[in-house]
Amino acid sequence: NAGVTQTPKFRVLKTGQSMTLLCAQDMNHEYMYWYRQDPGMGLRLIHYSVGEGTTAKGEVPDGYNVSRLKKQNFLLGLESAAPSQTSVYFCASSYGDRNQPQHFGDGTRLSIL
Amino acid sequence: QQQVKQSPQSLIVQKGGISIINCAYENTAFDYFPWYQQFPGKGPALLIAIRPDVSEKKEGRFTISFNKSAKQFSLHIMDSQPGDSATYFCAAPWLGGSARQLTFGSGTQLTVLP
Numbered sequence: 001n002a003g004v005t006q007t008p009k010f011r012v013l014k015t016g017q018s019m020t021l022l023c024a025q026d027m028n029h030e031y032m033y034w035y036r037q038d039p040g041m042g043l044r045l046i047h048y049s050v051g052e053g054t055t056a057k058g059e060v061p062d063g064y065n066v067s068r069l070k071k072q073n074f075l076l077g078l079e080s081a082a083p084s085q086t087s088v089y090f091c092a093s094s095y096g097d098r099n100q101p102q103h104f105g106d107g108t109r110l111s112i113l
Numbered sequence: 114q115q116q117v118k119q120s121p122q123s124l125i126v127q128k129g130g131i132s133i134i135n136c137a138y139e140n141t142a143f144d145y146f147p148w149y150q151q152f153p154g155k156g157p158a159l160l161i162a163i164r165p166d167v168s169e170k171k172e173g174r175f176t177i178s179f180n181k182s183a184k185q186f187s188l189h190i191m192d193s194q195p196g197d198s199a200t201y202f203c204a205a206p207w208l209g210g211s212a213r214q215l216t217f218g219s220g221t222q223l224t225v226l227p
């Protein structure tokens with residue numbers, strides 16, 4: 001059972017380039033989340049989805065877009081990468097939002113030059 | 114929006130000692146306060162969680178203490194082991210938009226010396 005799989009694991013971009021981070025879960029979870037992790041700041045929610053075809057903004061959504069075309073996949077896009085988006089990005093999924101643990105992938109380390 | 118203050122930022126304890134990490138939240142009406150453990154190069158993983166209708170929950174060497182009136186909760190690791198060396202995050206729920214969200218503390222890097 002793979003759980004939550006994120007691709008790629010590492011990526012270096014130049015300012016202004018675009019890219020998409022892919023998250024896939026095999027637990028049939030309804031809820032999926034994208035976080036960024038920066039030193040000393042914990043995990044901050046970027047966007048989330050409560051089911052296939054839905055997306056919603058989290059705490060720090062600017063500069064990112066997401067899509068959930070299939071229940072098992074949640075994509076995070078950077079349209080025009082900026083150095084401030086250098087971070088480690090984590091995807092998570094959960095069965096629900098009440099008393100349900102979030103299961104995290106191992107992250108994508110993204111550097112914007 | 115919810116803010117969660119976590120302390121200390123880093124903690125060094127000797128093997129066999131007690132590790133204590135504290136968190137304070139601003140407001141919540143909800144019922145699930147988790148702690149996550151993260152090893153280098155890995156994603157966070159749920160360690161233990163508590164409902165605020167109880168004041169303490171224990172799982173093995175890990176205990177959460179919850180003080181609802183003070184809006185504080187803490188993680189105690191008894192008989193700390195080198196394998197416990199990791200970063201620990203507390204989280205508090207709040208209702209934002211279409212779902213409950215978790216606000217995470219800034220993390221505590223625990224080092225247990227052999």
